[in-house]
Amino acid sequence: MEEEKILPGQKASLISDLQERIDSRDEEIKALRKGLAQKDKAIGALEQRLRQEETLIFKWRQEILRLKGIEDTLAWKAVRRFFNFLEDVVLPPHTRRGQLFIEILSRLRTHSEGPPKSEEGQNHPFLGSRQEFESTDPFPCHGSEALTFPVGVEPQVSIIIPAWNRFGYTYRCLKSILEKTSDVQYEIIIVDDGSTDETKGLSGKVRNIRLIRSESNLGFVRACNMGAEKARGEYLLFLNNDTEVTEGWLKAMVGLMENDRTVGVVGAKLIFPEGCLQEAGSIVWSDGMTSGYGRGEDPDSPPFCYRKEVDYCSGACLLVRKRLFFDLGRFDEIYSPAYFEDADLCLGAKRMGYKVAYHPEAAIKHHEHGSGTREKAIDLYYKNRLKFVKKWGPVLKKHLKPKPENVLRARDARTGKRMLVIDEIIPVSSLGSGYPRTTVLLKYLAELGYVITFFPLTDGFPYQPGTKALQRMGIEVFYGEGLNLHRHLEERHDFYDVVLVSRPHNADRVMQHLRKFFPKALILYDAEALYSLREIERLRLRGVPLNQSEESEIIRRELGSMKQADSIIVVSEYEKERMEAYGLKNLFRWGYPFSLRPPQKAFEERKDLLFVGGFLQSPSPNEDAMLHFAQAIFPRIQESLGCGLLVVGTNYLESVSRLQSDHITVVGFVEELTDYYERSRIFVVPTRFAAGISLKLLEAMGHGVPAVVTPLIARQLGLADGQGVLVGKDDEDFAAKVVELYENEKLWRELQREALDFVRQHFDPEEMKSRLANFFRSFDAR
Numbered sequence: 001m002e003e004e005k006i007l008p009g010q011k012a013s014l015i016s017d018l019q020e021r022i023d024s025r026d027e028e029i030k031a032l033r034k035g036l037a038q039k040d041k042a043i044g045a046l047e048q049r050l051r052q053e054e055t056l057i058f059k060w061r062q063e064i065l066r067l068k069g070i071e072d073t074l075a076w077k078a079v080r081r082f083f084n085f086l087e088d089v090v091l092p093p094h095t096r097r098g099q100l101f102i103e104i105l106s107r108l109r110t111h112s113e114g115p116p117k118s119e120e121g122q123n124h125p126f127l128g129s130r131q132e133f134e135s136t137d138p139f140p141c142h143g144s145e146a147l148t149f150p151v152g153v154e155p156q157v158s159i160i161i162p163a164w165n166r167f168g169y170t171y172r173c174l175k176s177i178l179e180k181t182s183d184v185q186y187e188i189i190i191v192d193d194g195s196t197d198e199t200k201g202l203s204g205k206v207r208n209i210r211l212i213r214s215e216s217n218l219g220f221v222r223a224c225n226m227g228a229e230k231a232r233g234e235y236l237l238f239l240n241n242d243t244e245v246t247e248g249w250l251k252a253m254v255g256l257m258e259n260d261r262t263v264g265v266v267g268a269k270l271i272f273p274e275g276c277l278q279e280a281g282s283i284v285w286s287d288g289m290t291s292g293y294g295r296g297e298d299p300d301s302p303p304f305c306y307r308k309e310v311d312y313c314s315g316a317c318l319l320v321r322k323r324l325f326f327d328l329g330r331f332d333e334i335y336s337p338a339y340f341e342d343a344d345l346c347l348g349a350k351r352m353g354y355k356v357a358y359h360p361e362a363a364i365k366h367h368e369h370g371s372g373t374r375e376k377a378i379d380l381y382y383k384n385r386l387k388f389v390k391k392w393g394p395v396l397k398k399h400l401k402p403k404p405e406n407v408l409r410a411r412d413a414r415t416g417k418r419m420l421v422i423d424e425i426i427p428v429s430s431l432g433s434g435y436p437r438t439t440v441l442l443k444y445l446a447e448l449g450y451v452i453t454f455f456p457l458t459d460g461f462p463y464q465p466g467t468k469a470l471q472r473m474g475i476e477v478f479y480g481e482g483l484n485l486h487r488h489l490e491e492r493h494d495f496y497d498v499v500l501v502s503r504p505h506n507a508d509r510v511m512q513h514l515r516k517f518f519p520k521a522l523i524l525y526d527a528e529a530l531y532s533l534r535e536i537e538r539l540r541l542r543g544v545p546l547n548q549s550e551e552s553e554i555i556r557r558e559l560g561s562m563k564q565a566d567s568i569i570v571v572s573e574y575e576k577e578r579m580e581a582y583g584l585k586n587l588f589r590w591g592y593p594f595s596l597r598p599p600q601k602a603f604e605e606r607k608d609l610l611f612v613g614g615f616l617q618s619p620s621p622n623e624d625a626m627l628h629f630a631q632a633i634f635p636r637i638q639e640s641l642g643c644g645l646l647v648v649g650t651n652y653l654e655s656v657s658r659l660q661s662d663h664i665t666v667v668g669f670v671e672e673l674t675d676y677y678e679r680s681r682i683f684v685v686p687t688r689f690a691a692g693i694s695l696k697l698l699e700a701m702g703h704g705v706p707a708v709v710t711p712l713i714a715r716q717l718g719l720a721d722g723q724g725v726l727v728g729k730d731d732e733d734f735a736a737k738v739v740e741l742y743e744n745e746k747l748w749r750e751l752q753r754e755a756l757d758f759v760r761q762h763f764d765p766e767e768m769k770s771r772l773a774n775f776f777r778s779f780d781a782r
Helices: 011-071 074-090 096-112 167-180 198-204 220-229 249-259 322-327 341-351 374-396 404-410 435-447 466-472 485-491 504-517 531-541 548-562 573-581 621-640 674-679 695-702 711-717 731-743 745-762 765-780
Strands: 157-163 186-193 210-214 235-239 243-245 263-271 277-279 282-284 290-292 317-321 355-366 418-425 451-459 498-502 522-527 567-570 587-589 608-612 645-648 664-668 680-685 707-709 725-727
Touching: 157 167, 157 220, 157 249, 167 186, 167 198, 167 243, 186 198, 186 220, 210 220, 220 322, 220 341, 235 249, 235 322, 249 263, 249 317, 249 355, 263 341, 282 341, 317 322, 317 341, 317 355, 341 355, 341 374, 418 435, 418 504, 435 451, 435 466, 435 765, 451 485, 451 504, 485 504, 498 504, 504 522, 504 548, 522 548, 531 548, 548 573, 567 573, 573 587, 573 711, 608 621, 608 674, 608 695, 621 645, 621 731, 645 674, 674 680, 680 695, 680 731, 695 707, 695 711, 695 745, 707 711, 707 731, 711 725, 725 731, 725 745, 731 745
Parallel strands: 157 186, 157 235, 186 210, 263 355, 418 451, 418 498, 498 522, 522 567, 567 587, 608 645, 608 680, 645 664, 680 707, 707 725
Antiparallel strands: 235 317, 243 355, 263 277, 263 317, 282 290
């Protein structure tokens, strides 16, 4: 290839261009080096800060150990008894003497010693932010895009946001509302509380909001009241301007109000910007002090993720029924400019018979102290605490004392008995195996007022929608890797009034420990199935001969741990009689509540056979039933009818998947079964070994689908051939019964009617809930 020649006049020009490029690159390299130096400096500062934090944590740990050592001494115990006597007898906070004593201590704290500080000068841990204290805006929003809210709506909720300067905070708050709130009709009311920054020009950057201006700084309490006067919504949502909302927050809070008319106030889960928890509801102690529950913890930890009643929730994000708010006289302005107005409002709502609820699905990022200085805040906190104690003295006497050992009890304001439920996994109805019944049992117990903790002993995975459903019922559900029941029992020693254990292998592991940790608790065992009976039937099918002594030994082995319980819940009369034959007492029969679903389609509109059950492991009763039916019974039916078979249910087994054919459809998991019940003419239960009761048979009967079952299944429910079901004594008889029922409309209609009557008489939800309540009430009388 020929070289390109450079003409004499081009050489100087090329050299000049090259030099300029080199100079430009040098400048870029210098800039990069400068940037790297700055980053190195920043990294060094962060490393130094980390070392300081680690040193601080070490010092705190050492201090905790030192204080623990002091606490264990006889001298400290004597001092503690003296101060308890001083507080309870000599200077109770509800008396004038007590209030004077508190005021003296407050003045000493805030003036003589200065405000409480950590080594890093951080804010006092119990204080929230309020808009009346000046600080620098960390989020300047010069040139930010305009925000346009929906127009022309009839608001269900009026979101009231007081703002005094800090436009950057307010803008980010509004932007998050616009982006994360699309499922509730709302209006935005901004109360400009005498701002001097860009907040004054808010209407030019945010459209379709209502802006109320105050010429002077009124403070948080009066600004909120001013905004409430202009609200059009059924609900008032008071929101700090230094917050950012998350997806679904408002729908969750409003939904709780809509579904429970006894709830008057709902608060949110407040999370610090760095990701740790600020509060999951708040506690009011007997001396008028307050604590945010869970501060500094992981916000996704189980104790912070279930609905509950609380003493109060922070006014940083608080939903209130508008009528209730005005019946209470709005926020009490004795607390102006701020602090204790939220606790005061919540106690007022409780006095009027309403509940104050915490909703964990309303997660709010909160820049605590983003709008205030701590010195002024602490001074106001202590002053307003005096007013709070004076107003609510008689009520506060009923609250717990501010002690670490009382936090667990004080975190949940419900007064029902505390119950620990131990089972295999978090119940998911789609898995079958008795879990649909477990879910209903937990629901009824929660509705009866029990404050429940659920602990999965084998698998801590948070299966959905089961976990969320229980949390919405107000049940604390433990989940995650590394769950340790023994540690849980130790940490909550004497905390539970009732312990309920399900499944024999779980009972074998825990029954011996329960009396040690909960000596006064009622210990119950839920026998959702007598597994030994199932095992005996399985061995028979495999051709393993068992004599009466061997059968008895298998049964006695299962019953051993049950005997340690105060009472046993059984699911069928048949299993109850078997247990009584082995000397067990205090047995209570409670099956599976089911609400009737009146059938819609007529006989001639239905074509298929239907089997419903989960195939989770091999071998199992459902796998055996379906494989045997497909191979030994269904071909006989096909010879006469030519109908199809639908196999519906969670399926993890290849053996079942291989049954798919022109006449057998392996459907798998289905969220809603109604359509399958409606299209099917006959429900089949060819189960050859099982225990408990067939929940899916009850559901099919409750949907008006006549069934053909084995003698085992009929015995479980106390059914006879021709009374609500047909019973196939063997494979040939089973196939013949299916054919007869499929072709005989008169028989089909008669069985449909009897099936609906059977479910109505024996499994009515209200009647079963009443029986459950009476069962637990019987122990209260002892």
